[in-house]
Amino acid sequence: MNKCTNAGNFDMPEPSAVVHFDIFTLFPSMFAGPLSESIVKRAQEAGLLSVALHNIRKYTTDRHHICDEPPYGGGGGMVMKPDPIIRAVETVMTQPPGWTLPEEKAYGDLPPWSADRPTPLPDAMPMVLLTPQGRRLTQDVVAELSAYRRIGLVCGRYEGVDERVRTQLATDEISIGDYVLSGGELAAMVLVDAVTRWIPGALGHAMGAHRDSHSPGLDGLLEGPQYTRPLVFRGETVPEVLLSGHHAQVAAWRRQQALLRTLRRRPEFLSNLTLTDADYAFLKQHGWRAERTQEG
């Protein structure tokens, strides 16, 4: 099984999954629930996904294991120090995927590391800082990340992280939305979940995430309504076309419902999509006023 634990061993890293995440955090136990349920759990069991959690605090060497300090220049709050974060990342990311710091090495007996000179990290390994100032996590960004074998996620806390984590370590900064969380952990969980859906085989059905809303299988449209049993619920009946067994009609209905839902909820998506003449006619009929931008 590829699931990584924090047991850690220098000689026996877990075998690499299709996508491996190294998550750097002060609160590794926050991840227990999301990583041990449902699709993310099954993907780990199937050897498609592996996640190693790294407690930044274990990479401190002072008596009080300090990870944050007041900001230079004053102002409220605390800022995460760069050295424990950068030490943790440079130590872990130069080891094979699945490596974690052995418990007895934490704090006092850490592997050698230079505070003066950067340790080169392998190429093609994004180091993502989760921050509300980052580029927005969209389905395109998720698809882009899912192409990497190994991804590092750094979860900031307190009022922020020292700027040198950005300038010297992060290769990417990602936000899950224009609001401020208490730290990057919840954002990291969102990112891991969304990327997992893109790993071939993780969803257990052929189309996978390609049929999700915002995805290529739906041409960037929102997915339309879905129904299952019972046929009638509190007087509301499943649309007849879905019972017809007529695949072409079902497909046409689904396309129209996706168009309609996108028009009503996220009309701004429509102007960037490749739509057919039939799509345009249908949308116009339902009040869409935008002009066709492309030749057709």
Ligand code: ADE
């Ligand atoms: N950390 C705090 N708020 C965040 C957000 N919106 N996205 C990513 N990381 C964050």
